[in-house]
Amino acid sequence: xxxxxxxxxxxxxxxxxxxxxxxxxxxxxxxxxxxxxxxxxxxxxxxxxxxxxxxxxxxxxxxxxxxxxxxxxxxxxxxxxxxxxxxxxxxxxxxxxxxxxxxxxxxxxxxxxxxxxxxxxxxxxxxxxxxxxxxxxxxxxxxxxxxxxxxxxxxxxxxxxxxxxxxxxxxxxxxxxxxxxxxxxxxxxxxxxxxxxxxxxxxxxxxxxxxxxxxxxxxxxxxxxxxxxxxxxxxxxxxxxxxxxxxxxxxxxxxxxxxxxxxxxxxxxxxxxxxxxxxxxxxxxxxxxxxxxxxxxxxxxxxxxxxxxxxxxxxxxxxxxxxxxxxxxxxxxxxxxxxxxxxxxxxxxxxxxxxxxxxxxxxxxxxxxxxxxxxxxxxxxxxxxxxxxxxxxx
Amino acid sequence: xxxxxxxxxxxxxxxxxxxxxxxxxxxxxxxxxxxxxxxxxxxxxxxxxxxxxxxxxxxxxxxxxxxxxxxxxxxxxxxxxxxxxxxxxxxxxxxxxxxxxxxxxxxxxxxxxxxxxxxxxxxxxxxxxxxxxxxxxxxxxxxxxxxxxxxxxxxxxxxxxxxxxxxxxxxxxxxxxxxxxxxxxxxxxxxxxxxxxxxxxxxxxxxxxxxxxxxxxxxxxxxxxxxxxxxxxxxxxxxxxxxxxxxxxxxxxxxxxxxxxxxxxxxxxxxxxxxxxxxxxxxxxxxxxxxxxxxxxxxxxxxxxxxxxxxxxxxxxxxxxxxxxxxxxxxxxxxxxxxxxxxxxxxxxxxxxxxxxxxxxxxxxxxxxxxxxxxxxxxxxxxxxxxx
Numbered sequence: 208x209x210x211x212x213x214x215x216x217x218x219x220x221x222x223x224x225x226x227x228x229x230x231x232x233x234x235x236x237x238x239x240x241x242x243x244x245x246x247x248x249x250x251x252x253x254x255x256x257x258x259x260x261x262x263x264x265x266x267x268x269x270x271x272x273x274x275x276x277x278x279x280x281x282x283x284x285x286x287x288x289x290x291x292x293x294x295x296x297x298x299x300x301x302x303x304x305x306x307x308x309x310x311x312x313x314x315x316x317x318x319x320x321x322x323x324x325x326x327x328x329x330x331x332x333x334x335x336x337x338x339x340x341x342x343x344x345x346x347x348x349x350x351x352x353x354x355x356x357x358x359x360x361x362x363x364x365x366x367x368x369x370x371x372x373x374x375x376x377x378x379x380x381x382x383x384x385x386x387x388x389x390x391x392x393x394x395x396x397x398x399x400x401x402x403x404x405x406x407x408x409x410x411x412x413x414x415x416x417x418x419x420x421x422x423x424x425x426x427x428x429x430x431x432x433x434x435x436x437x438x439x440x441x442x443x444x445x446x447x448x449x450x451x452x453x454x455x456x457x458x459x460x461x462x463x464x465x466x467x468x469x470x471x472x473x474x475x476x477x478x479x480x481x482x483x484x485x486x487x488x489x490x491x492x493x494x495x496x497x498x499x500x501x502x503x504x505x506x507x508x509x510x511x512x513x514x515x516x517x518x519x520x521x522x523x524x525x526x527x528x529x530x531x532x533x534x535x536x537x538x539x540x541x542x543x544x545x546x547x548x549x550x551x552x553x554x555x556x557x558x559x560x561x562x563x564x565x566x567x568x569x570x571x572x573x574x575x576x577x578x579x580x581x582x583x584x585x586x587x588x589x590x591x592x593x594x595x596x597x598x599x600x601x
Numbered sequence: 602x603x604x605x606x607x608x609x610x611x612x613x614x615x616x617x618x619x620x621x622x623x624x625x626x627x628x629x630x631x632x633x634x635x636x637x638x639x640x641x642x643x644x645x646x647x648x649x650x651x652x653x654x655x656x657x658x659x660x661x662x663x664x665x666x667x668x669x670x671x672x673x674x675x676x677x678x679x680x681x682x683x684x685x686x687x688x689x690x691x692x693x694x695x696x697x698x699x700x701x702x703x704x705x706x707x708x709x710x711x712x713x714x715x716x717x718x719x720x721x722x723x724x725x726x727x728x729x730x731x732x733x734x735x736x737x738x739x740x741x742x743x744x745x746x747x748x749x750x751x752x753x754x755x756x757x758x759x760x761x762x763x764x765x766x767x768x769x770x771x772x773x774x775x776x777x778x779x780x781x782x783x784x785x786x787x788x789x790x791x792x793x794x795x796x797x798x799x800x801x802x803x804x805x806x807x808x809x810x811x812x813x814x815x816x817x818x819x820x821x822x823x824x825x826x827x828x829x830x831x832x833x834x835x836x837x838x839x840x841x842x843x844x845x846x847x848x849x850x851x852x853x854x855x856x857x858x859x860x861x862x863x864x865x866x867x868x869x870x871x872x873x874x875x876x877x878x879x880x881x882x883x884x885x886x887x888x889x890x891x892x893x894x895x896x897x898x899x900x901x902x903x904x905x906x907x908x909x910x911x912x913x914x915x916x917x918x919x920x921x922x923x924x925x926x927x928x929x930x931x932x933x934x935x936x937x938x939x940x941x942x943x944x945x946x947x948x949x950x951x952x953x954x955x956x957x958x959x960x961x962x963x964x965x966x967x968x969x970x971x972x973x974x975x976x977x978x979x980x981x982x983x984x985x986x987x988x989x
Contacts (some may be wrong), residue, residue, distance in 0.1 A: 239711035239722040246678030249712055250657050254672040266663045266745060297636045297658065300748025307747060325728075328962060345778040516716055527637055527750045528767055 262301065271386070279305050283322050294458060294487035296531075299329050313574035317347035324356055331531055331560060333360050351380040358389045367397050367560030367593065371499065384414040386428045395433045396564075398594025404433045404442070423451050428460045435467050436564060438598035443467060458487050465493035466565065470599060474503040491517050491556050494536050497541050533557035537569055547576035555582065564597060571600050610765075611839060639720075640739070640753040641770075644780060649729040650651050651705055653694065654720040659742045659749065663689060676712065677719065683710055690723060690741070697736035703727055730761055731780040733784060737773070739768035788811075791925045795932015798911050803989060804873050804976060805904055806967050811880035812842050813944055814899055814962055815887075817952040835949055843941060845894040850908060851902025851930055857909030858926045869906040871980040876900035877973030884966035906934060944987075 242249070255263070261282060265274070274282060283302040290298035303310070303326050309319045322480065327336035335359055343353045359371035370393045378386045387410040391403035407430045431446035448466075450460045460572035461484060463478045477497035485491040495517050497503050498510035517539055524532045537553035540546045554573040558566055567586060574582035589595070639654040657674055660666055663686050668678040679686075687707065696703040709726035714720070723940055727737055742749040751768030759780050799805055816838045856862045880896065883889050889896045911927050950956040975987050 212740070239652075239713045239724070241709075241711050242676035245680065247676045248673050249676055249679060250674045252672045255661075255667075255671060263665065264744070297746060298749070300636055300746035301662070304743075304745060304747045519716055523637065526637075526752050526765070527635060527765075529628060529635065558955045 247263070251569060253340065256289065258282050258289070267290070275304065276309060276319075278311070280322065287322065287325060287329070291317055294490075296329075299326050302326055309460075315342070316479055317343040317350050320346070321350060321352050321356065325334070325573060326355070328356065328360060333364055333560070336360055343361065349380055351377060351385075354380065355389060358393070362392050362396065363561050365396075365593075367393050367533070379417070382414070382418065382422070384410050384418045384422050384426055387431055388422070392435070393430055395429075395436070396593065396595055398596070400433050400437055400596045404430060404437065404439075420453055424454050424457055424460065427453075428457075428463060431467075432463055432564065435463075436597045439497075440467070440471075443457055456484065458484065459489060462487075462489045462493060463565075465490070465497070469493065469496060472502065473501040474498075476507070478503050478505055480564065485513070488517070488520055488532070488535050491520070496538070499543065504589050517543070530560075533560065537573060541569070546577075547573060551577040551579055552584065558586075564595075567595065568600050602729060604776065609858075618795075631728075631744050636742060636749040638739075638741050638749065638751045639770075640737075640751055642735075642737070642753065642777070643756040644729065644731065644777070645758040646731050647728060649694075649696075649703075649705075649727045649735060651723075651725045651727070653690065653723045653725075654937045655741060656715075656717070657719045657721060658717075659746065660686065660721060662745045664740070668703075674719070674928065679712070680710070684731075686710065686721065686724075693740040693742075695738045695740075697735050697738070698725065698729060700736075703729065717783075730888060734779055735777040737775045737777065737785060739773050743770045743773070788916075791817055791930040792935065793929035795929040795934075796936035796939075797932070798908065798929075799933050799936030802907070802911070804877055805907070805972070806940065807938060808873070808877045808880055808900065808904065809843075809846065810944070811877060811884060811950070811966060811969050812846070812893060813839060813941065814885050814966060815893070816842065817948045817963070832949060839941060841894045842897045843937065846896040846901040846904070847934055847937070848949070849898045850905035850933070853905025854908045854912070854930060854933075855905075857906050858912055858922060862906075864906050866910050867980060867983065869903060869910070871977060874905045874973050874976035874980050876903060878970050878977055881970035881973060884962060885970070920943045 223448040234591050253464040254599070258281075259520050261274075283305045286298040286302035290302070297441060302322065306319055306322060306326075309315050310323060315323075320339045323360050324339035324343065327339060328335075331391045337357065339352045340360075343350055350415065354377040358377060359368035360424075361367070361373060367592070371390075374386065374390045374393060377389055381389075387406055392408045395403035396398075399441075407426060411423075411426055411430070418426075425443065427449045432452070433441045434440075434442035434446060447460065447464050450457055451464075454460070458473075465481060468477045474497040477493060480577050481494040481497070483492050485494050491513065495510065495513040496515055497508075498505040500537065503510070517535075521532055521536050521539060533553055534557050537557055540553060541550035554566075554570045555586050570586045572582060574586065590597070604782060636656065636659050636661070638656075639652075641650075643650040643652075643653040657666060657679070664682055666679050666682050666686075667674045668681065687710075689808070690707075696705060696862070705725040705727045707723050711722040711724075712719055713722045737753070739751040739753070747770050749770075751773075753766050753768060753775065755766065755777055757763070757766040757780055768775070817835050853862070870931050880900070883893075885894070908929070912926065931941070948957065949963070972987075980986065
């Protein structure tokens with residue numbers, strides 16, 4: 208109830224809220240019933256993918272089929288890809304389970320270890336992921352995938368010197384745009400945003416036709432983020448449009464894009480685009496943040512239902528002891544539950560784990576809301592030390 | 602060398618890189634609704650209720666619950682897999698008691714809707730004594746998803762206390778200890794319970810007091826109380842009364858606690874009230890004369906049954922009963938001795954005074970008789986009017 212009262216609506220709204228939450232929590236608690244008809248549809252999903260069918264076959268045929276390594280690697284890759292496209296962390300667990308036999312064993316190949324690191328990274332277990340990558344590189348020092356993943360993790364953690372070394376190692380193993388993007392990701396955080404953007408755009412223009420879709424999506428998204436921090440909204444928009452032309456439902460890009468639109472007051476636009484993408488928590492968060500604003504065009508009840516659902520997902524993550532949610536929960540507390548003190552605590556805990564622009568902005572915003580001048584000063588000191596550039600937050 | 606390097610990024614690693622790229626930045630995009638199973642265990646005095654909920658999305662990779670494979674699961678499709686689902690459940694969720702398997706009588710399957718989809722629901726029951734330890738072994742879904750977690754809620758209906766725990770592939774086992782509060786048993790807490798009971802059980806206290814009031818005096822032939830002189834004589838008399846009372850109530854407390862004798866509690870409570878009245882009236886008009894110790898013994902028998910019902914309220918298991926009985930009784934005696942130790946010097950010192958003889962002995966006894974008379978009426982007719 209505390210959560211609901213925090214919104215500060217009138218008593219009429221509060222009553223509606225209570226009714227709404229009562230029905231909602233009722234649903235969450237899972238009241239058991241026996242369906243009236245055999246034809247009642249309990250769940251509607253897309254048909255199973257080959258990886259899932261193959262996986263199920265294993266259990267249905269009394270657990271005798273155990274995939275060999277190539278088959279296991281292929282299944283694990285498919286599951287990891289599904290975890291991203293479906294926004295469903297179950298698939299990471301399945302990928303881990305497929306690889307479990309080789310996971311700890313001495314015969315773990317570089318490929319197994321790289322996939323393992325990918326899964327660990329997906330769970331924000333950065334220390335373990337770096338360890339797996341080092342093991343992979345001992346077996347296969349020329350693994351571009353391992354160097355790239357290392358560079359990414361080091362950049363996310365704000366370990367820029369290490370990230371630069373990873374990029375140097377990567378430079379002789381990967382295609383020019385990948386190397387450029389990995390390098391720009393580090394350089395744009397450490398005082399060379401302008402040069403990074405220019406370098407990215409030049410390489411993009413030259414390599415566009417020769418590069419895979421995934422690399423293009425990554426490079427354009429990165430360019431859009433840098434352009435946004437430099438205050439070049441037109442350039443940012445152009446890069447976003449490029450991504451959406453190739454991959455209209457790319458979750459990561461949608462999240463970054465939604466943040467720029469929310470800052471510009473384009474709530475209705477965000478709502479329209481994210482409405483049916485809310486299975487991802489990051490996108491549900493942005494959707495809810497947009498929807499509760501009066502200019503979103505969303506009725507209050509729908510908006511609050513989204514807020515409540517996000518709260519429930521966070522509660523459930525707590526129940527299973529998950530640490531995945533620090534960033535989202537901090538924003539939830541800050542923007543939706545109006546609890547700046549809790550938001551600040553979460554933002555600080557999150558800052559210890561990851562230091563991307565969105566995390567820095569969150570720390571500044573939460574410290575301002577909570578009136579924690581010392582935290583804000585520290586965050587600015589960090590920005591000065593690394594020559595981090597961000598025109599929106601000074 | 603150069604050639605090999607070029608082949609390196611243009612060939613084999615290319616797929617891998619694209620793959621790695623697709624995951625960059627993805628962590629935060631995952632939903633929080635990971636694979637969770639929900640288990641609620643509720644334990645009462647003699648039963649264990651189990652409620653298990655598993656997501657159809659998780660069961661779907663283990664069993665062909667979507668018969669026609671079109672991506673929708675109907676109730677008919679799920680129902681047709683009921684035997685296989687039940688077999689899977691029983692093979693992967695096991696309960697034990699004292700190392701022996703504990704069978705659950707499961708009801709037929711139901712469904713529930715959560716925000717992240719439909720769940721299959723089973724409820725079941727087993728007989729479990731509250732004093733027994735229950736082992737739970739949860740292996741559901743782990744074989745398909747090592748990131749699956751069993752979120753279990755343990756509800757103790759006896760104390761109203763609730764706990765929670767998480768099952769994981771590394772921690773699939775849980776022992777739910779006996780429902781008796783271990784602190785109470787381990788640290789001799791039952792002694793405290795005994796002391797507490799005698800100090801707050803006013804009827805026992807008043808009975809004892811009524812018996813002790815005349816101990817510093819003795820009756821003359823014409824039925825009057827006269828103060829007695831020697832301290833050893835008084836002490837001896839007190840010891841005789843207290844010992845008789847203790848021996849009697851220990852005997853019946855043990856008999857009742859071990860289940861050998863059972864008396865209706867209202868009858869017991871009424872007779873206890875009557876015993877207080879009798880002891881107090883005896884102080885006003887001596888009837889029992891030199892037989893106070895005998896009276897203490899006879900009525901002590903009935904007080905023992907009263908203690909037994911208090912012990913029963915503390916719900917000890919048969920295993921912990923003997924020790925608990927001993928400790929509880931010890932507590933009762935200690936509590937009693939404290940009362941005696943406080944009373945005796947005071948009474949002995951003031952025994953000749955007008956205050957003791959008139960106010961203490963007569964007034965006190967009359968007051969005790971009145972209060973106990975009130976209890977007697979209240980308890981015999983099942984009324985409620987006394988303030989304590």
